[in-house]
Amino acid sequence: xxxxxDVQQAARRxxxxxxxxxxxxxxxxxxxxxxxxxxxxxxxxxxxxFKFRGAYNKLATxxxxxxxxxxxxxxxxxxxxxxxxxxxxxxxxxxxxxxxxAKLEATRGYGGEVIxxxxxxxxxxxxxxxxxxxxxxELVRPYDDPLVMAGQGTTALxxxxxxxxxxxxxxxxxxxxxxxxxxxxxxxxRPGIRIVGVEPEAGNxxxxxxxxxxxxxxxxxxxxxxxxxxxxxxxxxxxxxxRLVDEIVTVSDEEVVAAMAFLFERIKLVSEPSGAVGxxxxxxxxxxxxxxxxxxxxxxxxxxxxxxxxxxGAEHAAALPN
Amino acid sequence: xxxxxDVQQAARRxxxxxxxxxxxxxxxxxxxxxxxxxxxxxxxxxxxxFKFRGAYNKLATxxxxxxxxxxxxxxxxxxxxxxxxxxxxxxxxxxxxxxxxAKLEATRGYGGEVIxxxxxxxxxxxxxxxxxxxxxxELVRPYDDPLVMAGQGTTALxxxxxxxxxxxxxxxxxxxxxxxxxxxxxxxxRPGIRIVGVEPEAGNxxxxxxxxxxxxxxxxxxxxxxxxxxxxxxxxxxxxxxRLVDEIVTVSDEEVVAAMAFLFERIKLVSEPSGAVGxxxxxxxxxxxxxxxxxxxxxxxxxxxxxxxxxxGAEHAAALPN
Numbered sequence: 001x002x003x004x005x006d007v008q009q010a011a012r013r014x015x016x017x018x019x020x021x022x023x024x025x026x027x028x029x030x031x032x033x034x035x036x037x038x039x040x041x042x043x044x045x046x047x048x049x050f051k052f053r054g055a056y057n058k059l060a061t062x063x064x065x066x067x068x069x070x071x072x073x074x075x076x077x078x079x080x081x082x083x084x085x086x087x088x089x090x091x092x093x094x095x096x097x098x099x100x101x102a103k104l105e106a107t108r109g110y111g112g113e114v115i116x117x118x119x120x121x122x123x124x125x126x127x128x129x130x131x132x133x134x135x136x137x138e139l140v141r142p143y144d145d146p147l148v149m150a151g152q153g154t155t156a157l158x159x160x161x162x163x164x165x166x167x168x169x170x171x172x173x174x175x176x177x178x179x180x181x182x183x184x185x186x187x188x189x190r191p192g193i194r195i196v197g198v199e200p201e202a203g204n205x206x207x208x209x210x211x212x213x214x215x216x217x218x219x220x221x222x223x224x225x226x227x228x229x230x231x232x233x234x235x236x237x238x239x240x241x242x243r244l245v246d247e248i249v250t251v252s253d254e255e256v257v258a259a260m261a262f263l264f265e266r267i268k269l270v271s272e273p274s275g276a277v278g279x280x281x282x283x284x285x286x287x288x289x290x291x292x293x294x295x296x297x298x299x300x301x302x303x304x305x306x307x308x309x310x311x312x313g314a315e316h317a318a319a320l321p322n
Numbered sequence: 323x324x325x326x327x328d329v330q331q332a333a334r335r336x337x338x339x340x341x342x343x344x345x346x347x348x349x350x351x352x353x354x355x356x357x358x359x360x361x362x363x364x365x366x367x368x369x370x371x372f373k374f375r376g377a378y379n380k381l382a383t384x385x386x387x388x389x390x391x392x393x394x395x396x397x398x399x400x401x402x403x404x405x406x407x408x409x410x411x412x413x414x415x416x417x418x419x420x421x422x423x424a425k426l427e428a429t430r431g432y433g434g435e436v437i438x439x440x441x442x443x444x445x446x447x448x449x450x451x452x453x454x455x456x457x458x459x460e461l462v463r464p465y466d467d468p469l470v471m472a473g474q475g476t477t478a479l480x481x482x483x484x485x486x487x488x489x490x491x492x493x494x495x496x497x498x499x500x501x502x503x504x505x506x507x508x509x510x511x512r513p514g515i516r517i518v519g520v521e522p523e524a525g526n527x528x529x530x531x532x533x534x535x536x537x538x539x540x541x542x543x544x545x546x547x548x549x550x551x552x553x554x555x556x557x558x559x560x561x562x563x564x565r566l567v568d569e570i571v572t573v574s575d576e577e578v579v580a581a582m583a584f585l586f587e588r589i590k591l592v593s594e595p596s597g598a599v600g601x602x603x604x605x606x607x608x609x610x611x612x613x614x615x616x617x618x619x620x621x622x623x624x625x626x627x628x629x630x631x632x633x634x635g636a637e638h639a640a641a642l643p644n
Binding site (some may be wrong): 022043044048070102261262264265268269270301304306308309310312313 | 368632
């Protein structure tokens with residue numbers, strides 16, 4: 001479990017290293033949502049996603065000379081690699097052999113040593129733990145770690161400073177680290193604010209888990225939201241979120257593509273699928289009628305131009321008459 | 323001709339109405355360009371492009387109750403429509419019958435009355451002048467107007483305030499209004515800064531005109547840079563630019579698409595083709611070796627997601643082996 005003080009301490013650790021990302025407004029989105037909407041643009045964060053906050057905070061607590069290892073096919077890999085480089089540590093990153101070349105290259109570009117594993121047959125946690133023990137590395141988990149959660153919570157700390165009168169805060173949910181960190185901040189500072197998590201329909205493990213009161217494993221979800229593909233909530237994140245989160249809603253992949261296109265065309269902002277679920281939930285009316293302003297975390301922007309073109313092209317083609 | 327004072331006056335008129343757009347940095351772009359690069363993100367301007375600055379400035383000088391007319395297939399149409407609405411004026415916009423539906427809708431969305439004309443057979447200037455006379459409207463030209471040029475120049479005024487030590491300023495060139503306004507500011511305040519205009523290869527009318535010392539008409543250029551499709555420089559903009567501009571360089575459509583993809587993937591920013599020519603020139607080494615920091619105006623972001631997908635998809639397909 002974490003407390004507000006942990007997030008405030010994280011904010012001091014990442015100060016000057018992570019970007020204080022801007023909050024962006026759109027009159028068109030306000031009309032669509034029927035509320036004043038404030039987008040917290042974590043797609044403009046270093047390494048392209050909020051993940052840098054948690055990774056940097058975790059690494060900043062390690063003794064000098066301690067190197068790190070992480071497993072991730074996506075934003076956590078890049079975040080750990082960049083945070084390690086900035087702190088003069090070496091980073092070993094376990095990535096699936098079929099990870100997108102762009103993500104492999106980005107991770108290497110930040111100085112990370114990439115080790116491949118077979119997604120279908122290998123147990124990445126076991127490999128990571130074995131390598132950590134063998135090489136004396138610190139394993140940096142993507143969400144189920146209080147220091148990582150506290151780092152992610154700095155997103156909400158900034159948002160509450162940037163916007164005075166929020167009524168609802170909307171946060172994407174994968175393993176639940178960003179949601180847990182943000183909920184901790186929001187409920188400590190402004191308990192009246194409703195906190196809503198958003199999952200892809202196919203990966204609704206947190207919705208099911210919170211509804212049933214115990215962690216549910218939904219297997220590997222089939223969704224374009226590759227950053228929200230956790231099979232089940234983390235053990236620590238679940239304990240936080242079951243206490244603090246008001247509601248979980250889900251969105252379809254089609255709604256996510258529409259939100260990505262809206263962010264592109266009207267806000268001129270690039271969001272990856274996972275980053276756009278909050279806007280998708282707003283645009284499709286999944287967030288109940290807000291009585292006041294809504295803060296939405298656009299959590300990441302790591303989508304290739306060609307991948308975006310494919311997603312939008314497929315949507316576009318689907319919209320054409322037969 | 324315009325002077326620094328005209329631009330400063332424009333800055334006071336648009337204050338609080340136009341956005342003071344951010345300047346964005348990228349370590350990767352610095353490496354590619356071999357210089358510190360500062361991107362002036364006019365794609366985040368109201369109505370999606372710098373055009374709002376000039377349109378608002380022009381309209382703000384008109385007497386109360388005076389309505390306006392403009393001809394444009396693109397950003398100038400939206401800019402005039404929005405500026406008119408904000409000032410309580412009615413805007414009539416002449417748009418080609420084959421203009422993209424999205425641009426027609428955006429112009430109507432800002433409250434503009436759209437009148438269609440046939441691009442091949444009709445003379446839009448003659449129609450606009452006739453309508454202006456008949457209905458008592460003020461014709462707002464897209465670039466060849468000192469008040470419009472002065473408004474566009476506020477882009478450079480802000481850039482010089484935001485970045486202290488620029489060595490080069492790079493500006494897209496269509497009719498030359500943005501370039502003329504920016505050159506006026508730069509040469510008045512920091513005559514040592516080199517000012518470079520960028521045109522599409524197919525629409526190099528300003529390059530030819532400056533080289534020959536007289537306005538050259540190149541016909542309707544075939545380029546994806548639809549905002550830079552002027553056939554010849556304006557009469558006033560040419561007089562300013564021949565005196566103040568150091569150099570014009572050109573870029574290919576392929577280089578523009580690569581720059582759009584870079585801005586998307588690394589900066590998380592949406593640029594339309596015309597907006598990306600400055601970054602394209604930098605990335606392809608067309609701007610001679612800079613000795614100091616470079617300011618680049620990313621002039622607009624009005625590209626549809628489907629259009630972007632097509633441009634990137636074609637590029638992507640072209641890059642695949644046979």
